[in-house]
Each structure stands twice: as C-alpha cells, then as structure tokens.
Amino acid sequence: QSVLTQPPSASGTPGQRVTISCSGSSSNIGNNYVYWFRQLPGTAPKLLIYRNNQRPSGVPDRFSGSKSGTSASLAISGLRSEDEADYYCAAWDDSRGGPVFGGGTKLTVL
Amino acid sequence: QLQLQESGPGLVKPSETLSLTCTVSGGSIRSSSDYWGWIRQPPGKGLEWIGSLYYSGDTYYNPSLKSRVTISVDTSKNQFSLKLSSVTAADTAVYYCAKPSYGDPNAFDIWGQGTMVTVSS
Numbered sequence: 001q002s003v004l005t006q007p008p009s010a011s012g013t014p015g016q017r018v019t020i021s022c023s024g025s026s027s028n029i030g031n032n033y034v035y036w037f038r039q040l041p042g043t044a045p046k047l048l049i050y051r052n053n054q055r056p057s058g059v060p061d062r063f064s065g066s067k068s069g070t071s072a073s074l075a076i077s078g079l080r081s082e083d084e085a086d087y088y089c090a091a092w093d094d095s096r097g098g099p100v101f102g103g104g105t106k107l108t109v110l
Numbered sequence: 111q112l113q114l115q116e117s118g119p120g121l122v123k124p125s126e127t128l129s130l131t132c133t134v135s136g137g138s139i140r141s142s143s144d145y146w147g148w149i150r151q152p153p154g155k156g157l158e159w160i161g162s163l164y165y166s167g168d169t170y171y172n173p174s175l176k177s178r179v180t181i182s183v184d185t186s187k188n189q190f191s192l193k194l195s196s197v198t199a200a201d202t203a204v205y206y207c208a209k210p211s212y213g214d215p216n217a218f219d220i221w222g223q224g225t226m227v228t229v230s231s
Contacts, residue, residue: 051217102156
C-alpha cells in the first residue's frame with residue numbers, strides 16, 4: 001500500500017493531453033514539494049518534474065506539474081507513443097522523515 | 111558527466127545480509143552539499159526509498175527499514191554502500207543508487223542502472 005495514491009492506469013491517443021493525479025495528505029503533498037518520475041520498461045526512473053512544477057534540463061515543456069492542497073497532477077500534452085511508460089509521483093513525508101512514492105500509473109498510448 | 115553503477119551479489123539467502131556498492135564516476139562523492147540515496151523496486155511494484163547519505167556522513171533511513179539498514183561511504187574508492195540485514199523474500203527487488211540534483215535532496219536526477227537482488231535459499 002503506497003502512501004501516495006495514483007490511478008493504476010491512464011490512456012490517451014497521439015496528440016491528446018492527459019493528466020495523471022496523485023493524492024496524499026498534509027504530512028506529505030500538503031506541506032512539501034511534489035516530484036514526478038517516468039520509468040520505461042527495464043530502465044531506471046527518470047526525473048520529469050521537481051518542486052511541483054520545475055522541469056529538469058532536457059525535459060520538454062510538454063510535461064507540466066501542478067499542486068493544489070493535498071493533491072498534485074502531471075499533465076502531458078501532445079502525447080506521443082514514446083510517452084508510454086509508468087509514471088510515479090513522490091513527496092517528502094514529515095511523519096516518516098523521508099520521501100514517499102505513489103504506486104505508479106501505467107500510461108498507454110492508444 | 112556523473113554516473114552511478116551498482117554492484118553486489120544477485121542472490122542472498124534468507125536471514126543473511128544484503129550488501130551493495132554504488133561506484134561514482136565523473137565526480138567526487140565528497141562534493142559539498144551532496145546527498146546520495148538508495149531506492150528499491152520489488153518486481154512489478156512501485157518505488158521505495160531506503161535511505162540517504164549526506165556528504166558529511168549523516169544518514170537518513172526509511173523508518174520501516176531503519177533497524178536493518180546501514181548506508182556508509184568510502185571516499186577513497188568514491189563509493190557508497192548499502193547493507194540490509196536479516197533479509198526475507200520481501201526484500202527481493204531491483205536496488206538503485208541515485209543522486210539528487212538542483213539543490214533538492216528529493217530530486218533524484220541521476221540513477222544507476224539498478225541491480226536485481228533475489229532473496230532465496
């Protein structure tokens with residue numbers, strides 16, 4: 001059981017905009033930054049978003065993050081087939097004294 | 111360009127200690143204000159933070175694993191290591207070493223390729 005809650009799956013067609021949600025509590029998302037990672041099969045996760053909405057260098061602006069209260073979202077616009085992957089959210093958790101992750105969302109590009 | 115590489119046994123017996131090393135290349139493990147971390151992923155499941163090491167030597171562990179985990183650094187070899195004692199099948203996972211960037215200890219930006227560790231007799 002993950003501390004942060006994500007839908008297990010999401011889907012979209014090429015060119016479409018999709019969003020993936022991440023729900024937490026006041027001890028994590030509510031009072032701390034949110035991070036998003038993408039993981040292709042058999043590879044290590046890649047940082048997509050840090051501090052709620054900041055993109056690391058090299059991450060295209062098709063990816064954007066937002067946070068409101070104890071929930072956060074990752075939006076992907078102009079969906080491409082190569083976006084098909086697992087997406088994880090994360091946040092520092094004050095009660096646990098470390099980062100916690102969501103269970104992951106498998107994005108399928110139809 | 112900083113790179114990380116995990117190494118260690120791929121098979122560990124139940125009740126024994128899992129030991130992994132992360133070798134840092136392309137930079138010094140003693141760079142000021144740097145954190146270094148271990149994260150694992152059981153087969154088909156999500157990510158779990160194990161613990162982090164600050165450049166000063168301070169360590170921070172997941173409370174659910176704290177009694178069994180030790181993370182340490184060997185600056186002479188530019189490596190940091192993970193020891194997890196009394197392992198069970200539940201500790202079977204891909205283990206990643208990772209380094210945060212952007213001045214944020216949770217922004218794990220550089221990852222090793224991961225190493226699969228199976229706990230089985």
